[in-house]
Amino acid sequence: MSYLPTASAFKPSRLFRAAMLASCVAFAGLSAAPVDAQEIRAVMHSGIRVLDPVITTAHITRNHGYMIYDTLLGMDENLKPQPQMASWEVSDDGLTYTFTLRDGLKWHDGAPVTAKDVVASLKRWGQKDGGAQMMFKSVDSLEATDDKTAVLKLKEPFNYVLELMAKPSGLPTFIMPERVANTPAGETITDYTGSGPFKFVEAEYEPGVKAVYEKNEDYVPRDEPPSWTSGGKVVNVDKVTWVTMPDVQTAVNAVNGGEIDYLEQVPFDLLPILQSNPELTVEVVSPLGYQTMGRLNWLNPPFDNVKIRQAAMLALGQQPILAALVGNPEYMDECGSMYGCGTPFATDAGDEMIMDGPQPEKAKALLDEAGYDGTPILLMQPTDVAALTAQPVVAAQQLREAGFTVDMQPMDWQTLVTRRASQAPVSEGGWNMFFTNWIIPEVWSPINNPMLNGGGKEAAWFGWPDDPKLDELRTEFAQATDEAEQKRIAAEIQKHAYEVVNYIPVGEYKIPSAISTKLTDMVKMPVPVFWNVKKAE
Amino acid sequence: MLAYIIRRILASIPVMIVVALFVFLLLRLTPGDPAAIIAGDMATPAQLEQIRQNLGLNEPLVTQFITWSGQLLSGDFGRSLISKTPVLTLIHQRLEPTLSLAIVTMLFTLLLSIPMGVVAAWRHGTLTDSAIMAISVLGFSIPVFVTGYILIQIFAIDMRVFPIQGFRSIFDGFWPFFERIVLPALTLATIYIALIARMTRAAMLDVLGEDYIRTARAKGLSERIVLFRHALRNAAVPILTVVGTGFALMISGVVVTESVFNLPGLGRLTVDAILARDYPVIQALILLTSGIYVVINLLIDISYAFMDPRIRY
């Protein structure tokens, strides 16, 4: 079966827009030559310090990856995998995938991109990405058969290969030169040669201050119009600079004063300031927002008891938490789907425990039943990440109202990250509960939702649920071929996960960006990217 | 003099060793794991372990300390654990904004605080004195970030006289540099002004009670000459001392000011490094600031000799 772009992707309006775009580029190319280099100054949600998009899942590093690397496949706005660097063919038995690189792909140093690079990159990716790890268990071989062709052979059916390779977040399939991709997966790369639409200007890179990207003049974009990470990545500016501003107040002032063009995340409470500025557009760029969730540690009492976990879930209510975190109803949604609302697998199976909350009375009853002895809940609160400070504060109050004893410990995010990795008892540096956020594409299926792993101490994500049934269901899901079947299993997984309290989704929110009106045609997708966008002088 | 300088430098070696050891132990004996920071949200325990191994964090403490001090002695400060950039490169990138901020702040401070202190001492006990002291202490009483926000609101947002944030090198031209450094330097100066104005006042009060001031007045000299030629020079030593000890105070202000005004300086680098447990960077930076502290105090001690001919080394 050949999977090529279908005509349906080319709606007339898109065609028209593409044509307009092309003529604009041509025009700009003619007239803009002597003018000052066009630069977009952007303040991203965090400073960039790690430049290896495989070793870390940090979003800022992923965004960096989209600037300088190209991905093997892309995903369109209908969540369908599309060709990007390569198109593919799948054998009839569904066990052999043949990827063929398109023409014109070149590394920033001028060398052509080959299938060997692709193989090495996919292998490194396969060591790090959760979904890919699962996939590689079913892989028989991955080889380059010639300069342009890579072949993946499976031992057993795995129906999620293309989706994993095309997914826009988590770890996308950034393709690096073979020499770079051969870096051990535990070691950070130091060679930043990519083949993407921008080149990284290493000389101007100041970790924690700024990163500079210049247009890759040799990049050959695909012909299709851009749709999420698929389609043509046409660069219309000369330079993009990411500036880090440690104080959000300063960043808001700066974008308001026109000193920067783009502020990726505007604090909700400051929206009124920016919304009244006619030179700014304040809008949500990503159609899919964030899921915020609480995780309980199954290893330590009292959350080693499923009844007490359920009591905790009953004690929490999404609305007050979202109110404290977001405040503005326009940007927050109560949502009981672990896969995010508005996604293919979205379901309300089993979500009443959280959606009807807070229910302190029910929680109390359950606590009594479980014989809760007042063991304090060690709740970790990060103090330096704005999007994570509020949830524990409100949750602490809700838990207390339900009869829990809560010891909320404030700490910086890095301490939290360190501490949550500890499987020790609370008295020895362990923990009971913490909150974090995901962008929806990171949780939207049972395969790539990191929490939905019942592997216990060895394999599961922090909190370490030992839940063989969950893993069985997940395998079942991966092997299901029929879409309806997949949905059914996904719902079942969620229902089960709610019953055992794998984790507690406490709602969804979207973060608005502030964009100078000089910038037009930003690609609207879950990842901020700087192709297609134009800057007026 | 040269012998004195050499002796002082030798004497500072144990100080630096104390600093190095202290910082090293503080960092290693407290919880924190750079590997977790590098790996991000989805890392599994095995992956963390792999990164830790790579960073050399699993070595025994003594080995780590020996490796580090060995590198130090050969002038190698190592690389950032997080960004892999050489520490020296990082410091080099961040030095200019901080240096500029410190120098301009010091200029503002001295230009404002010394006349304030002199006048307050001269008019000791009067309303002028109280008013000057109240103003300077008020500056000290407001947290730096609030001062910064207020100045930004007034001068950058409402009046649009200066940019809101950012830094430009002085090599890009004086005005672009100056318009961006004015507000941060003023912000930072508010703490420092209180300190130095008060010290100036106290030192001047001491000196103004001295016999030679009476002598100068008995000679029929004008008050201006009495105050600035006779009194101020004699009051210089304690004032200079405070300028030196105030350096430590300034660092705390620098950290905040750099954040509020988005100056890519060393203060932010340090805070970021601490929060990210970027050990080589923290160690190098604290050694560096301690070294600067030691050097500044040495320079100040040496400058005493120029201020006061009685002091000879």
Add this chain to the structure above:
Amino acid sequence: MTGQETNDRKGDVLVVENLVVETGGRRPAPILNGVSLRVAPGETVCLVGESGSGKSVTSLATMGLLPKGALAVSSGRILVEGEDVVSASPSRLRQLRATRMSMIFQEPMTALNPVLTIERQLEEVLSAHSQMSGAERRSRIRDILSLVRLPDVERMCRSYPHQLSGGQRQRVMIAMALVLEPKLLIADEPTTALDVTTQKEILKLVADIQKRLGTSVLFITHDMGVVADIADRVYVMRHGNIVEDGPIGDILKDPKRDYTRNLLTAVPALHPREARARISNEVVLSTTELGMTYGASSLFRKRAGTVAAKDVNLTLTRGRTLGVVGESGSGKSTVARCVMRLIDPTEGSIRLRNQEIAGLSRRALRPARKRIQMIFQDPNRSLNPRLTVGDSITEGPINYGASPDAARTRAKELLELVGLPADAIDRHPHQFSGGQRQRIAIARALAMEPDVLVADEAVSALDVSVQAQVLDLLDDIQARLGVALLFITHDLRVAAQICDDVVVMQHGRIVEYGPTAEVLGHPREAYTRELIEAAPGRHWDFPNFRPLPTPSGGPVDGATL
């Protein structure tokens, strides 16, 4: 009252009329209650009085230098060459200073700005008050420095004050005051801080220059000896009033007021006390080749240390008083501190009642400490201001095992012994005057029942009348308790009053050593002679209101030999 005439004598350089000075603040207290005095051209007028009499306030008021806010003229006039300085504007006042009136101060150490060169400090007087060119100024500076007999004028110009000796600094002060040849020079205790030999030179210099320039001098001093040597006329002040005035001869020979009489009788004369019979031959303290060298070597280099004392051999027997005299830096205090073991001597031995104490450790020294006690120079600082008198006195006995009650009872007795009421025991030092405090310090020393009492300049900080009382007290106590006294002083006249034997020290070594009458009466060494000759007022027998019969060098009073 004498000296209160208000009619203007034409031509007086300074006329002070009914000057009243009060403290500032809400409740002004009078400091001067209507002081009047006058100084004629070319005249030297002495203003004498004890501390607190208001003599310095008078001089500062004349210069317009009263500390702002603290003191202010509330009535009266001060006419300098007929111009009232009280009502003069600040700028006019500035013009008058240095041109018509100048002032030199007590402490040459602190009166010169330490961070400016001598030339600069002189030059600014000229540039503030004259139109001289740079070259003129430079030559004028060199002239005046030669006039005050400073050596190597060029080097002086470049020097900073700390590079000069005390005498040289006072010469610079005089040069600075006189560079514009004002008509009036006010000298406020200008020689008090100087050694006697230097004092003598400075007094002579002032007299010479006065003669040459015709300057009038208002000389403020507490030292009747100096008055006797230099004054034309004298004003005696007490508690902010002029109690008596008149030509020098009249005041010395025929004082009208009791206060003046007391002041004069209290002046120690330079004739030795009558020899006392030895009550014992027991040697309580002796030193053999005692030496003290400071800063002999440091870690990095060997360097010659400062020799503060060398080869000091002393013997003190029971019930006797041994005086150690010398100028500043002669090593006399070093000797006192060594025998007290407040500092550790670098060589020689100290024997306290046959026990060697020079090398004892702190611990081993403890029993010996009890037997030797000290009275310090400054009674204001030798008593802990936070402790009650009783606590200070009983501290020692309690250290040596006395019960607090017994020590307290003993302390009361001692207070009465030194002439203070027993109820003083619960008061704090600041409630006492300087003389009373020195009595307390003596009581503290006596509480240990020592064999040896070391008095280090114990009366130097006191006014003469108080000084005499304290000396009497020491004498009395010695007679009663038989304690031996090691008496350190720079003042030969005081030594003459109290010592049986005298050691003269110079540069850390003993120059002359013998019975007081012999050393003072027949000095063998030139240096001793020099000291004696420099003693102010040595031609005058103050207690008897008459000149001494014999000239210098000879026997001062035949009766003592």
Add this chain to the structure above:
Amino acid sequence: MADETTTAATGPGAKPVVRRNLLPRIDLASLKFAPTLAAIILGLIVLAAVFAPLIAPYDPIKMDPMARLGAASFAHPFGTDGYGRDVLSRTLYGAQTSLIVGLGAAFVAVLVGLPLGLLSGFFRVLDAVLMRVMDGLMAIPAILLAIAIVALVGSSLWTVLVAITIPEIPRVVRLVRSVVLSAREEPYVEAAIAVGSSLPKIMWRHLTPNTIAPLIVQATYVCASAILTEAILSFLGAGIGTETPSWGNIMSEGRLYFQLKPGLIFWPGLFLSLCILSINILGDTARDVMDPKLGKKRKA
């Protein structure tokens, strides 16, 4: 006895004896306006802190996310914060925390610094070692040390207190040491040696009291700077957790709303500034009153 009047009243004519009147008799009538006002303000703040549980209208951590960022009203005179907590109550309780930090830092710094300084001033060998350590500690910028300690150990009230106090200790040690070095030259200390007093006795009875006046002055500055440092730590995300309100963390949380709801930063800021201002004025006054040198100079 014809005693001279005390030197204090005589003005510049007096002999150059420094009258160390270290037990100032405070004349209430002569107290100046500013220190009096400062004392009153500080007193009120202390009262507010002590009686916060009684006078605060709400529990300072009781939240109502649905009523967040409320404007000032009768129910919430200072408005509500981002969690819908009552800012007035938080500010009052914040006074508790901030005063604990300030006074605690001053107290602990003195408690630790005083004995170290005394020992260092008296024993040369110990001095050499101790002073190198203190120099080292002093050379590390206080704020960096504090951030490091808080970041590494955790951010409770007590760790913040420790983190703020440690850098202050060397300053106290140096101060005490310098006082001891000069005081041990005082004749009355020599007199105590002469009457055979033991070293501990001399230290306690004769030297320690000398350090009190400068220590009180120093303590006021430590107190003020500790309160400020706490605020800065909060700003940098290394402060006390939000469940223990302090002026610093209220302001730090409120800074986001600087332009929209200035009250969130204004009220705690006002309290903090008034508190620091008062402490500093009292410290300056204490220095003026207790510094014998300055006292003499002023009278002269």
